[in-house]
Amino acid sequence: MKRVIIDCDPGNGIAGANTDDGLAIALALASPALSVELITTVAGNTPSDVGAQVAKDLLVRLGSALPVVQGATQALKEDHAPWRAALDRRVRQLDMLDLWQGVRAPAPIAVDGDDAADAIGRLVCDHPGEITLVAIGPLTNVALALQRYPAMAEAVAEIVIMGGVFALDDYIKDTNFGLDPEAAHQVLHSGAAITLVPMDVTTQTLLTHQDLSRLTARDHPLCHFVRDTLRPWIDYSIRTRHLPGSWIHDVLVVAWLLNQRVASGTDYRVDIELRPGPTRGKSWRYRTPLRVDVGIPADCGALVHVLHHVDNGLLLEIIEQALTSLER
Template sequence: MKRIIIDCDPGNGIAGSNVDDGLAIALALASPEISLDLITIVAGNTPVTTGYSVIKDLLTRLRLDIPLVRGASHALVEPEQPWRDILDNRLHDPALKSLWHGVRQPQQFDAGNDEAADAIGQLICANPGEITLVAIGPLTNVARALKKYPQMASAVQEIAIMGGVFALDDYIKDTNFGFDPEAAWQVLHSGANLTLVPMDVTTQTLMTHQDLQRLALIEHPLVNFVCETLRPWIDYSIAQRHIPGCWVHDALVVAWLLNQRVATAADYYVDVELRPGVTRGKSWRYRPPLRLKVGINEPAGGLVHVLQQVDNAQLIAMIEHYFSGLVR
């Protein structure tokens, strides 16, 4: 059984917020091969208190006693407000806002103190070589844990990250690296065993209403949560992104841990831009020897396992398979 921590910024049920974190958590909960030992929340897709309530509400509904710990409410350096202005105000069109009409809102809970870095670092360092850290939000909590517990870099079995974008026409940066570039840089240069699932591969994923209809036939509270919260997001994605469904970025990270045949991968050095300007937060990858390296320093940190191509049919089949197993 694979023991994991999920560090995330969930928005399931919140109008205009992405729902892939909740799907990733649901897939982990449905998988008998995974022991979900800890969930931590970071600011990103949603404010940290909102994300905490989303998952606390889910765990309460499922009567699950998985430790849930609130983390950072803002990035290490990056100003928070420009990101919140965009991420929290996507629904200017009343027709888009109405997509969430009738969707159950998560109950509000007291998120407590910011203790995620300690929770992550202590659990990993107390169990060297046993814990995989699934980081599917901005990397603030992870960077802070690595700084406070430097031995964590060698103690963690793997850090599997959803973040970065290399060569997509519509993106210079993604939310997870862009929201906290310094944290991304620190994790990429930590020397830990890293797998990166960038937007270049996650935008090859697709979940449609037809896929969701098949899942809706599975009568289980966890699957009900997935279907109810994904349905408006699929409609939003169809309207705003002009694709026939929605991407399921974070779920691919968990699926990869379960079966690496779901995607191809190759090793690269990966870095992220920290300087001010339009490319701040942008990631890039390369493999030495470079044919031209004027002004390029020797790479720091280690090679990163980067996912490249996904088998979306297998990904959707895996999700359906594990959710179906909940009622056997």
């Protein structure tokens, strides 16, 4: 059984917010092979306090005492205002609030603290080699934890990150790395064992309404949560991205921990652009030896395992098996 911390920015039940974090949490909670020991939230897809409410509300509905600790409210250096304007107002600008009509919003419930970085660092360092960190939001909390607990880079079993985008025509940068480039840079260069799950592979995933109905057919609170909160996001994705369903980025991280046949990967040198300008927050990668290496230092970038191809059928099978095996 893998012991995991999930650091996330869930938006289930929040109009216009992506729901893939909630699906990732649901898969982790439903899987006997994983022991979720802490959920922390970071500003990203939603503000960190909103994400904490989403996670805590779900756990209360499940009767779980698993701790939820709120984390960083903004990036290390990046101005959060333009990101919040884009992320929080888009659904209204597109006049699609109606999609969330009747969807239960998370109840205002007290969470278990507001210092996620400390909670992450202490848990990892108290159990060296035993904790896998699932980082599916901006990496602010993780970077702060590594700053405060330098031993954490060696103590953590692995950090599996959803973030970065390398070669998608419609993206220069993604939200997770773009919202806090300095944090992403610090974590990538920390020396920890890292697997990166970029948008290049997560945009190969797809969940349709038909898939969702099949996956959540069981009468269980976790299935109800997934079905009710993902339906409006799938409709939103169909309208705005012209897909037959929605991408389910973050859940691939959890599925890969359960069954590494779900995605293949390769070791790359990876880094992120920190300079001001339109490419700030852009991630890049290369494999050695470079065919043209003029002006490029040896071992430039951090050595990271990067996933690049997904078996979407197996991904859906992993989710379905976990959710349909739930006991009331």
